[in-house]
Amino acid sequence: MPTERSQRLSRAAALRLSLYLRCVAEWPADGDKVSSSRIAEAVGVSDAQVRRDLAALGHLGQRGVGYDARELAAAIRTALGIDRSWRAVLVGVGNLGRALLRYQGFRAQGFQIVGLFDSDPAKVGTEVEGLTVEPAVRLAERAAALRVELGVLTVPGEMAHAAAEALVGAGVRGILNFAPVVLKLPRKVRLVTVDLAIQLEQLAFQVQHGDGANRDDE
């Protein structure tokens, strides 16, 4: 149940919280308190922005003393909805799919890949990172048994629409799409599309504009 407070969180604020969490999670367990200015510096936003965002999470820090890193990390996880684990299936066991399966970050943040699907008969039945690849056509019937909530789509662009439809049919509530296509999904299914070229564009922009590129501190 989202609280009234967390419902007010904008997507931009949610993204900043994810970035703060990275900074705070690396804080040594026996370390001092974390200051907002330290977080601001690591993430590249203004000190005032960090204080505003964290104030919205409740009474966490003390003026001039800073935040307890573990308490702050827990509060951010709760606000983002990652204070529990999420079960996901991955569709498309190519290079990117395999890279994501080996990616430690997913498990560390509570995301569990519990099923692998591919439409290539040569891949079906093979084992990857401890899971057996199943035929994509079986996605819908397997979803209930796997208790799937999220889908990760790492298929080529021309197969993305069919694979997304299969995931919707399987009842997932959200899709993380790596295919370079615009997917149209029913309103109740959330979509985050990762466009890797955008990241490279942002780097080019920063290189081009050097120190003149203003920091994102609203």
Next chain:
Amino acid sequence: MPTERSQRLSRAAALRLSLYLRCVAEWPADGDKVSSSRIAEAVGVSDAQVRRDLAALGHLGQRGVGYDARELAAAIRTALGIDRSWRAVLVGVGNLGRALLRYQGFRAQGFQIVGLFDSDPAKVGTEVEGLTVEPAVRLAERAAALRVELGVLTVPGEMAHAAAEALVGAGVRGILNFAPVVLKLPRKVRLVTVDLAIQLEQLAFQVQHGDGANRDDE
């Protein structure tokens, strides 16, 4: 040479421009003009935000008529600094590196991977997507001949610091880092770190909060 106008672009605005560009680039060549509300809907920001961002690029649209898609795309590319090609090397030819090499989006946006490097002797000398993998220790001496501006880092976390140092030594001006580590670089070298778990966190946040999650329309 950045113009005075483009220097004022914040990182958040640059990211929105990248997203607008995706929407506009898919517009049919013989199509009608693009309206700000159409872009706003596709990207998930407010109509007012789109109009503000595009107004900052100069005199592009006419009230009530919309924007010429090709003219708008060209203006966005210029503002972002991707109206030219960028030469990059990739360090770490594992699953993720291979996936990125096959990723059509990089070339489409003007990014050329011109060299591959890896420290694994079993990979050195092999050919991947038309390029021969070279030993990572040769990065610095090869950089000038390859005329490298950017580096893409797809090595495991424990090798990221050494690989980043090699890229800095090779004179790159920006690094796109996929390793789940915080890199400290000289100020003159720009860094964009892609944390794939963050994307999944944002999806979980949107699923958790349903339609209550406010759109990022500042």
